[in-house]
Amino acid sequence: MLVCSVSFFPVGSTVNSTGSSTGAQEISRSAPSASIDQDQVDAIGGYWYVSKSEPKIYYYRDAGQWLDLFSYHCKDSNKDGIPNMEISHDQEHLIIKSQGYPNHPTAIFPNSDNPNEIRVQDFTFRFPLVPRKSDTITRLPRGPIGMSLNGVVFFNPFEMEGRNAVAGYDEVWLDSCCGHPQQTGVYHYHKYPTCVKSPFIDEGKSHSPILGIAFDGFPLYGPYESDGSMAMELKGPEALDACNGHSDPERGYHYHVTPNRFPYILGGYAGVVEPSNNREFRRPAGRTATGTIEDNTEPGDKYAKIITAVRPGNLVRGESHEIQIDFDPSAARRPIREGVPSWVQIGPYEAQSIERRGDTIVAKVSIPKDASIGVWLDCHIEFGTQLRPVVIKKNDVVRVTVD
Structure with missing residues (x-):
């Protein structure tokens, strides 16, 4: 089981037997490449390494840096006495046992537009340590x-039902952290x-950090390719392929998320998938679906938008902001009660105070100094704290800036 701490190691530091850094302070994701004493870790395949000492810490070699990807997230976020994740490996796979429970704010579920509740899961996923490109794209x-x-x-x-869950669907269904049950x-x-x-800050000034791993073992990164340039904007040989991936000399093949552009996360698997991770991969030979997915959003497919404007559009990092949210109650499918909303959230940031001035909501939101910049965030509002509060939402309304 992992120790729940995050380690970043700059040039010249070494890793001692507890996995902590000696002779160096913790640094940000954009720091120079690290130097880890090879006697303290074992290579287990591809870019993956594990500490020889207990408790085991798994490191990923990312463009010259040694990154502890999971310790930040393994804490018991739902307070049931069980870590969110437990990490191990065999000769071919990184094995992750996960409760699948979010460790960030979410909407209240069930709510007026989603009857489901969030439940603890018992996932076990196996990720190839050495991903391999496939001759065909797995759907x-x-x-x-x-x-x-x-x-x-x-x-x-x-x-x-097969419709686009992001663009061709009622925006209420995803909370402002872009998820739902x-x-x-x-x-x-x-x-x-x-x-x-x-847990690495995405400054938008260099290649984005890793966000996750696909079931073919290739890593998924944030949206940025370089300073101020998103990967989805690349042209020519460096452009993202239909799976949302490309290669570079430092990272090999990898995927990028594409904010506000289909397919958003993955368009298909470019690599050989691990069949144990999803039963659809275990179909008889020749019956596994192939090819990339296609956007089926049609004009007029969206519901009327209840939130009509959000001001200001830019929020400076490290400051508090008064955000004004205009909305049209007549566009709601369910009546919106009079009075102040019970909750307002902008992306991952919850409002500290909320007022209502007619059909305008005024919320005070503080943006932390380490907030990721440049990516558009969603606005999420709830009226009532009963079993199913009325929810209104608008996607991609504000973004965090440095000044």
């Missing part, structure tokens, strides 16, 4: 398609989960 299955670093699973872009209580993401602190 994304229903259900889990990969896992974020906090143990919550990714789903493909479609909801149960399905019928068996599995909380999952259909698009870039802005509330997952990687």
Whole structure:
């Protein structure tokens, strides 16, 4: 089982027997490459290493840095006495046992537009330590398609009836952390989960950090390719392929999320998938679906938008902001009660105070100094704290800036 701490090691430091850094302070994700004493870790395959001492810490070699990806997230977030995740490995796989329970704020579920509740899961996923490209693209299955670093699973872009769950669907169904539970209580993401602190800050000034792993073993990164440039904007040989992936000399093949652009997370698997992770992979030979997915959103497919404007559009990191949210109660499918909302959240940031001035909600939100910048965040509002509060939401309304 992992020790619940996060370690970043700069050049010249070594790892002692407890996995902590000697002769160096903790540094950010954008720090230079680290130097780990090879006598303290074992290579287990590909970019993966594990400490020889107990408790085991798993490191990923990412563009010259040694990263402890999971310790930040393994804590017991639902207070049941069981860690969110337990990590082990065999000769071919990194094995992650996960409760699939979010360690960030969520909407209240059930609510007016989602009758399901979030439930603790008992997932065991096996990720190839040495991913291999496949001659054919494996089609994304229903259900889990990969896992974020906090143990919550990714789903493909479609909801149960086959429609686009992000663009062609009522925006209420995803909370402002870009997730929701399905019928068996599995909380999952259909698009870039802005509330997952990687735990590395994404400054938008260099290649984004890792967010998770696909079921073919290839890593999934945030949206940025370089300073101010998102991977989805690349052209030519460096452009993302239909699976949302590409290669570079430092990382090899890897995927990127594409904010506000289909397929959002993955378009298909470019690598050989691990069949134990989803029953659709275990179909008889020749019957596993192949090819990339296609966007089926049609004009007019969206419901009327209740939130009409959010001001300001930019929120400076490290400051508190008064956010004004205009809404049209007549556009709601269910009556919106009079009075102040019970909850307002912008991306992962909850409002400290809330007022209502007619059809305008005024919320005070503080943006931490280590907030990731540049990516658009969703606005989520709840009226009432009863079993199923009335929820209104709007996607991609504000973004965090540095000044």
